[in-house]
Amino acid sequence: MKQSGAQILIKCLEEEKVRAIFGYPGGAVLDIYDALYDSSLKHFLVRHEQGAAHAADGYARATGKPGVCLATSGPGATNLVTGLANAYMDSIPMVAFTGQVATHMIGRDSFQEADIYGITLPITKHNFLVKDVKELPRVVKESFHLATTGRPGPVLIDLPKDVCQEKTDLKYPKVSQLRGYRPVLDGHPEKISEAAAAITGARRPVICAGGGAISSGSSEVLRQLAELCAIPVTTTLMGKGVFPENHPLSLGMLGMHGTKYANYAVNECDLLITIGARFSDRVTVRADAFAPKARIIHIDIDPAEIGKNVQVDIPIVGDVKRVLEQLCQVVQARTETEEWSAKIREWKDKYPLRYHHNGKIKPQFVIEQIYEVTGGNAIIATEVGQNQMWAAQFYTFTKPRTFISSGGLGTMGFGLPAAIGAQIGRPGETVFNIAGDGSIQMNIQELATAADYKLPLKVAILNNNYLGMVRQWQDIFYNGRLAYSDISGPDYVKLAEAYGAVGMQVTRPEDVRRALQKAMQVEDRPVLIDFLVDRKENVFPMIPPEGTISKMLEE
Amino acid sequence: MFRTLTVLVENNPGVLTRVASLFSRRGYNIDSLAVGQTENPSISRMTIVVEEGDKVIEQVTKQLHKLIDVIKVSDITEEEYVDRELILIKTDADPSVRGEIMQIVEIFRARIVDIGQNTLTIEATGDEGKIRAIIEALRPFRIRELVRTGKIAMLRGSRFNTVENGN
Ligand SMILES: Cc1ncc(C[n+]2csc(CCOP(=O)(O)OP(=O)(O)O)c2C)c(N)n1
Ligand SMILES: [Mg+2]
Numbered sequence: 001m002k003q004s005g006a007q008i009l010i011k012c013l014e015e016e017k018v019r020a021i022f023g024y025p026g027g028a029v030l031d032i033y034d035a036l037y038d039s040s041l042k043h044f045l046v047r048h049e050q051g052a053a054h055a056a057d058g059y060a061r062a063t064g065k066p067g068v069c070l071a072t073s074g075p076g077a078t079n080l081v082t083g084l085a086n087a088y089m090d091s092i093p094m095v096a097f098t099g100q101v102a103t104h105m106i107g108r109d110s111f112q113e114a115d116i117y118g119i120t121l122p123i124t125k126h127n128f129l130v131k132d133v134k135e136l137p138r139v140v141k142e143s144f145h146l147a148t149t150g151r152p153g154p155v156l157i158d159l160p161k162d163v164c165q166e167k168t169d170l171k172y173p174k175v176s177q178l179r180g181y182r183p184v185l186d187g188h189p190e191k192i193s194e195a196a197a198a199i200t201g202a203r204r205p206v207i208c209a210g211g212g213a214i215s216s217g218s219s220e221v222l223r224q225l226a227e228l229c230a231i232p233v234t235t236t237l238m239g240k241g242v243f244p245e246n247h248p249l250s251l252g253m254l255g256m257h258g259t260k261y262a263n264y265a266v267n268e269c270d271l272l273i274t275i276g277a278r279f280s281d282r283v284t285v286r287a288d289a290f291a292p293k294a295r296i297i298h299i300d301i302d303p304a305e306i307g308k309n310v311q312v313d314i315p316i317v318g319d320v321k322r323v324l325e326q327l328c329q330v331v332q333a334r335t336e337t338e339e340w341s342a343k344i345r346e347w348k349d350k351y352p353l354r355y356h357h358n359g360k361i362k363p364q365f366v367i368e369q370i371y372e373v374t375g376g377n378a379i380i381a382t383e384v385g386q387n388q389m390w391a392a393q394f395y396t397f398t399k400p401r402t403f404i405s406s407g408g409l410g411t412m413g414f415g416l417p418a419a420i421g422a423q424i425g426r427p428g429e430t431v432f433n434i435a436g437d438g439s440i441q442m443n444i445q446e447l448a449t450a451a452d453y454k455l456p457l458k459v460a461i462l463n464n465n466y467l468g469m470v471r472q473w474q475d476i477f478y479n480g481r482l483a484y485s486d487i488s489g490p491d492y493v494k495l496a497e498a499y500g501a502v503g504m505q506v507t508r509p510e511d512v513r514r515a516l517q518k519a520m521q522v523e524d525r526p527v528l529i530d531f532l533v534d535r536k537e538n539v540f541p542m543i544p545p546e547g548t549i550s551k552m553l554e555e
Numbered sequence: 556m557f558r559t560l561t562v563l564v565e566n567n568p569g570v571l572t573r574v575a576s577l578f579s580r581r582g583y584n585i586d587s588l589a590v591g592q593t594e595n596p597s598i599s600r601m602t603i604v605v606e607e608g609d610k611v612i613e614q615v616t617k618q619l620h621k622l623i624d625v626i627k628v629s630d631i632t633e634e635e636y637v638d639r640e641l642i643l644i645k646t647d648a649d650p651s652v653r654g655e656i657m658q659i660v661e662i663f664r665a666r667i668v669d670i671g672q673n674t675l676t677i678e679a680t681g682d683e684g685k686i687r688a689i690i691e692a693l694r695p696f697r698i699r700e701l702v703r704t705g706k707i708a709m710l711r712g713s714r715f716n717t718v719e720n721g722n
Contacts, residue, residue, distance in 0.1 A: 121573060122580055126623040129569075146623060179718065180565060180626040304617035307610070 002167040005133040005159070006031035009097070010039045012140040015172050018068050020044060020059060020424055022052035026072025027112060028099025031164040044424060044453060047445035049076050051417040053083020054443070057092050058418025061404045062379055063425040064217070066093040066147045073099040074112030077158075078119065082411060084154045085123040089408025090238060091211060093152035095143050096124075102162040103131055117158050125153030133166040138173055145176040150183030151302040152215055183301060187316040187323035195273075195297045195314050196331040202271035204340045205231045208254060208283075211238030211407065212276020212300060214400045216320040218242065222275065225328050230337035232344050234262040236277050238407045241397035251344070252353070255283040256543050257389045260552065261347035263541075266291050267549050268343075273297045276320040279309040280408065281545075289548045299323050353393050355555065360534040361509050363387065363462040367394035370432055370460060373516040378430040379404060381419035383439030384412045385469035387462045389539040391434040413442025416459065420446055423455045430520070431457040437489045438467045444495070450526040451500035458519045459528040461492060464535045472538045476553065492530035501526040557586060558612050558632045559708055561716055562601040565624040566592060573622050574601065583607060583615050587640075587705030598626065598718065602638075602707045629716055631708060638708040641680045643668070644690070647697040648675040656696060663689045674699065 003011070009032060013021070021043045025033045036043050046052045049071040056067025067087075071080050077098040087094045101110040117129040126146050128139045136159075143155040199205060213222055213235075219242050226233050226249050233243040234251035245252055251262035266272060272294040277283070284290035287309050298305070298312040299320055306315040316323050355364045367390050370378070380395055381404040382388040388405055397403050404422055406414040419433035433440075440461055450457055464471075470485040496503025502522050506515045506529060519527040542553045564570045571590060578585050586604040593600045605615060612630065619628045648656050656675055660667055665679035679689050683706065690701070710716050 117569065118572070121569070121576060178623060181623050302621070304614065304621050306617075308614060 001169070003170055004031060004035070004165055004167050005136055006035040006164040008133070008136055008168070008170045009140065009159070009164070010035045010041060011170055012137055012172055013041060013068065014039070016140070016144045019065075021068045021070055022046055022055040022059070022421065023070030024049050024052055024072065024076060026076045026099060028073035028101060028161050029070060029076075029159075029164075031161065032070065032097070032099070032159070044449065046417065046449050048443065049079030050083050050413065051420070051443055051446040051449065053080045053094075053096065054086065054411075054414050054417035055421035055424070055446075056094050056096070057083060057087045057414075058381060058404050058421030059425040060087075060092050060094055060421075061418070062401055062422035064215070064401065065425070066095055066144060067421060068095050068097070070097045071099070072112070073101055073116070074114045077116035078114050081119060081123065084120055084156065086406055086409040086411045086414060087154040088123045088125065090406065091152050091215065092154065093147040094154035095147050096154060096156045098156065098158050099164075100129070100158045100160040103160045104162070106160065116156065120156045123154075124156045125151075127156040127158070129158040130163050131160065133163050133168045136163065137171060138176070141173045142176040142178060145178070146181065150181070151212070184303070184317050185319040185322055187299070187318035187326050189326075191314060191316045192323070192326045193330060195316060196327055198271055198295060198297060198314060199229055199231070199273065199327075200332045200334055202334065203336065204269045205229070205271040205273065205334070206251070206265050206269040207231050207233040207273045207275060208236065208266065208277055209233060209239040209242050209275045210236040210277025212320050213239055213242045214276075216276060216301070218276070218321040218324055219400045221321060221324040221328060223247075225324055225331070228328065229331060229334050230341060231273070232265055234258070234266065236280070236283050236407070237392055237405060239277060240392060240403040241400045244398040245396045246398060253392055256285055256545075257393065257539050257541065259353055259393075260351035260541050261344065263543065263549050263552070264347050264351075265344060269294045271295050271297070273299070275299045275324070276301075278305050284310060285543045286546050286548055355537070357509070358534065359509070361506065361512060361531055363390050363464070363531070363533040363537055364394045365509060366460060366462060366512055366531050366533065367391055367434065369512050369516055370434070371395045373513065373520060374430050374432070378402070378432050379422050379426065381405065381415045381422060381431065381433045383415040383433070383435045384410045385436045385439060385467065386464070386472065386537070386539050387434050387436040387439070387468070390462065393539075412436075412439040416440060416443050416450075417446045419457050419459070420450050420455060423457045424453070433457065433459045435459055435461045436468060437461055437463040437465060438487050441489060447496065447499040447501055447526060447528070454524050455526055456523045457526050459526065461528065461530050462533050463489065463492070463530050464533050464537070465489070466535060469539070475538070477544070492528055496526075496528035501528050503528050503530070505530040505532065507532045556606070556608065558605050558607065558630055559636070559638070559706065560603045560605060560616070560619070561629050561631055561708060562603060562619060562625060563593070563627040563716075563718055564599050564601060565626065566597050566599045567624050570599070570624045573624060574619065577618055577622065581614070581618060583611060587703070589705035589707050593717075595718070602705065604706055626718055631710060631716070635711040636708045637711055638682045638706050639680055640683070640686050640704055640706045641678070642686055642690070642701065642703040643676060643678055644693055644698055645674050645676045645700040646693050647673060647699060649673050652696055656693070659689070659692045663692070665689060
């Protein structure tokens with residue numbers, strides 16, 4: 001039976017077991033929407049295409065399954081761009097579909113034509129412009145394969161309107177055959193033994209785990225290796241939750257706003273085992289002074305990450321989980337572990353993360369209260385800025401896929417739509433978006449989406465009436481010249497109510513907990529709590545850009 | 556140092572853009588790039604000459620590999636290979652120097668392919684060294700225009716650089 005391109009697309013998505021599509025209609029995708037109308041596929045109508053991209057991203061982070069979004073040509077497609085760049089920087093599996101003007105109209109500056117294929121070349125793992133409906137099934141198959149295997153990432157498929165309308169027979173391929181794409185999965189045995197020997201012989205080893213450790217599902221084997229060899233574990237922002245932060249071996253997060261003890265440990269270690277991480281400048285701060293005393297083992301699925309930012313001694317290319325399993329099979333436990341463990345304990349006791357109470361609501365206190373009220377079992381999305389760093393510092397993450405935050409791109413406005421995606425992907429869980437007052441205003445329209453689908457997610461705004469992180473940098477590096485960082489907002493209680501959500505405002509520390517408890521009881525709609533926090537609070541510790549640990553700023 | 560990479564790519568629209576934008580985005584210096592279909596019409600071969608140090612070349616190679624449309628990347632700089640480039644040179648040539656230019660053309664086994672009132676257009680093919688030498692030899696006569704194809708290269712003997720054969 002011949003079917004239209006649009007119908008074929010929907011069938012292919014069903015074959016891929018897609019459960020949720022985040023999208024927004026328009027002229028060029030009307031055929032796809034028409035086909036969706038008859039389908040059992042669940043489509044979620046957002047209020048801005050950026051919201052669709054971030055929701056698909058949040059869905060993918062929370063579930064490990066590819067997120068799918070759909071937008072029309074021209075402005076619909078360009079509205080996805082930030083979301084794609086965001087997913088690309090954080091290696092999140094996503095497949096984005098955009099409508100395009102009909103093939104014979106391409107290149108004529110037709111109405112709502114944008115070269116989204118060209119625009120997204122550098123911000124997707126791969127992309128396609130489908131010019132013949134017969135190619136569509138193969139392209140969809142390849143896209144899901146590319147998005148979810150190797151180093152995951154977003155893939156975009158641009159679909160001209162006539163391709164969606166043309167009819168053909170559907171033959172969905174079982175496997176994708178890409179001769180230029182064969183990710184290496186097993187670590188090279190020689191390198192594995194070399195690494196194993198280095199670990200056994202190390203006196204002061206540290207593991208640094210990143211997002212790749214989460215996407216490969218490595219938490220358990222990572223824990224096995226760490227415990228077997230008594231290796232303290234720090235994580236990057238992207239790695240949060242892959243190793244329980246209440247574990248005695250946990251060092252929390254490292255880097256610019258990392259714990260003092262994680263940064264000390266990395267600075268003093270003689271062996272750094274970096275796992276599924278890419279030595280970003282927010283981690284190394286100054287790459288040439290990073291882990292100065294250490295030999296470095298770097299385990300990553302992407303060969304291009306080896307030696308890109310930091311020279312490494314033992315590179316192992318492969319799927320992180322498999323490599324760790326290989327390592328665990330051959331590595332011998334370290335014998336003299338006590339000295340290093342004692343040192344780590346000493347640093348942890350001496351330099352805990354802290355803040356001071358002063359009668360105002362401290363943003364860190366709000367985060368701690370969220371941790372307590374949720375029993376540490378929530379999925380925490382964040383916006384970007386101070387709110388994000390405090391969430392990372394003061395919520396104790398113990399499970400992978402529970403911290404959903406824009407790492408590489410640092411996209412304000414990510415948190416709310418990402419929380420929506422996470423809540424849809426994991427309906428039974430408590431989902432919080434820890435927000436800043438600046439960021440929340442970037443995609444606030446998605447509150448309508450959340451209310452529409454009766455999502456019980458909670459938005460906690462740490463409202464400092466500032467673009468706080470900008471204000472902090474201006475105070476520290478620009479002599480307190482606060483150029484345009486003092487920002488106002490609406491009456492959030494009214495706003496929430498107008499959207500059909502529950503709105504609360506909290507102005508005193510003693511009311512924080514009660515508000516959170518009240519929020520936890522709401523099950524049929526979103527809750528937004530406006531916490532008026534101490535305006536001038538800064539995120540510490542902080543290693544200034546290009547600085548080293550000796551330049552660390554503290555409260 | 557100049558490095559010669561041969562890159563087998565899917566003959567897809569957009570592949571040249573992908574490769575070119577990779578170079579510009581990451582700030583790698585391309586000296587020349589020549590591209591065309593291979594014996595297999597679904598595959599194109601690019602010969603890319605890059606002027607970079609070892610560390611950067613390693614990154615270039617890996618980043619190229621990472622492109623889905625790139626099937627194979629080989630750095631053949633240290634290998635035995637044949638390379639050729641075609642150039643056209645239009646030089647000033649009033650009658651008094653034509654004889655001299657023709658001698659040079661003879662020596663390099665090049666050809667004169669066009670004559671203007673006061674110009675000669677010379678076609679030359681050859682490896683890197685020969686091309687460099689003929690340009691230098693003609694420079695004193697004042698080169699007015701120069702077009703070159705970029706280098707193409709192939710391994711010597713019965714060694715192959717195809718999808719099926721080794722690395
Ligand atoms: C889309 C976008 N624009 C600008 C920035 C730069 N930026 C980083 S943090 C920040 C301030 C964020 O303010 P807010 O959301 O109130 O968070 P706070 O730091 O106050 O917690 C800005 C403007 C960004 N990260 N993303
Ligand atoms: Mg703020």
